[in-house]
Amino acid sequence: MAPYRILTDSTTDLSPALVEKMNVTVMPLTFTMDGKTYRNTPDETDMSSKVFYDKVRAGSMPTTSQLNPMDFKEAVGPILAGGEDVLYLAFSSGLSGTFNNARIAFAELAEEYPQRKALCVDTLGASMGEGLLVYLACQERDKGKSIEEVAQWVEENRLHLAHWFTVDDLNHLKRGGRVSGAAAFFGTMLSIKPVLHVDDEGHLIPMEKVRGRRQSLDALVEHMAKTGIDNAHKTIFISHGDCKDDVEYVAQQIRQRFGTADIYTNPIGPVIGAHSGPGTVALFFLAESRN
Numbered sequence: 001m002a003p004y005r006i007l008t009d010s011t012t013d014l015s016p017a018l019v020e021k022m023n024v025t026v027m028p029l030t031f032t033m034d035g036k037t038y039r040n041t042p043d044e045t046d047m048s049s050k051v052f053y054d055k056v057r058a059g060s061m062p063t064t065s066q067l068n069p070m071d072f073k074e075a076v077g078p079i080l081a082g083g084e085d086v087l088y089l090a091f092s093s094g095l096s097g098t099f100n101n102a103r104i105a106f107a108e109l110a111e112e113y114p115q116r117k118a119l120c121v122d123t124l125g126a127s128m129g130e131g132l133l134v135y136l137a138c139q140e141r142d143k144g145k146s147i148e149e150v151a152q153w154v155e156e157n158r159l160h161l162a163h164w165f166t167v168d169d170l171n172h173l174k175r176g177g178r179v180s181g182a183a184a185f186f187g188t189m190l191s192i193k194p195v196l197h198v199d200d201e202g203h204l205i206p207m208e209k210v211r212g213r214r215q216s217l218d219a220l221v222e223h224m225a226k227t228g229i230d231n232a233h234k235t236i237f238i239s240h241g242d243c244k245d246d247v248e249y250v251a252q253q254i255r256q257r258f259g260t261a262d263i264y265t266n267p268i269g270p271v272i273g274a275h276s277g278p279g280t281v282a283l284f285f286l287a288e289s290r291n
Contacts, residue, residue, distance in 0.1 A: 012131035072105035094202025168279025
């Protein structure tokens with residue numbers, strides 16, 4: 001069996017320690033803020049998530065860019081030339097054009113390197129939900145599965161990766177067209193907090209409204225209670241928009257309620273954070289379904 005490398009993108013919001021543990025290669029997406037473009041990397045070399053969220057709170061309006069076919073050819077071509085195959089696990093096609101650009105590049109690479117395998121799979125996931133699916137895929141690789149077997153495993157299990165999250169400020173979702181201006185205004189006035197998820201097509205969908213921040217955090221845990229599979233013994237990822245106390249509250253609720261030991265937390269990087277804003281808390285777990 002030929003050696004192969006798992007490639008993903010920085011929208012996984014993985015920490016450098018997890019990237020090293022998983023032995024995965026991360027493609028950085030970019031964001032533009034105050035007229036300057038930065039890379040979103042796990043080590044936060046260009047800009048820390050803390051600085052990013054402080055700038056957003058101060059009024060900066062970041063924009064994001066998807067990876068283009070040439071980005072993939074420049075990154076993947078040398079790996080294939082070096083004798084390794086590549087499995088790329090992509091940011092949801094329901095939220096970005098990155099996956100489709102990867103398909104264009106991989107089709108061209110297949111012609112250039114006919115002796116190599118270059119596969120790409122749409123995770124239909126985002127943030128550490130995408131990250132958790134990649135984490136689990138790396139475990140399957142480490143069990144000795146082939147590149148085709150891991151790709152098939154991802155396709156068969158991606159809709160069991162539940163994404164539930166809440167935001168503290170509706171105005172960032174309003175800017176992204178997720179809620180109407182009136183709904184954002186009255187929601188803020190009434191302390192209404194939306195609870196959203198990523199659906200089976202990889203789209204961001206508002207599911208319910210909860211009054212109060214603490215209740216919205218509790219709602220995330222309730223969804224895990226309803227649909228989570230073997231919560232005590234599975235790995236859980238939680239990402240956040242610069243609100244460590246809220247993440248620790250959610251993690252503590254999960255530990256107390258389910259006895260879960262394996263919980264990883266990390267900030268939401270700028271590319272996802274540009275759309276979700278400060279104060280976002282997102283919970284990811286294996287579930288019977290995403291609903």
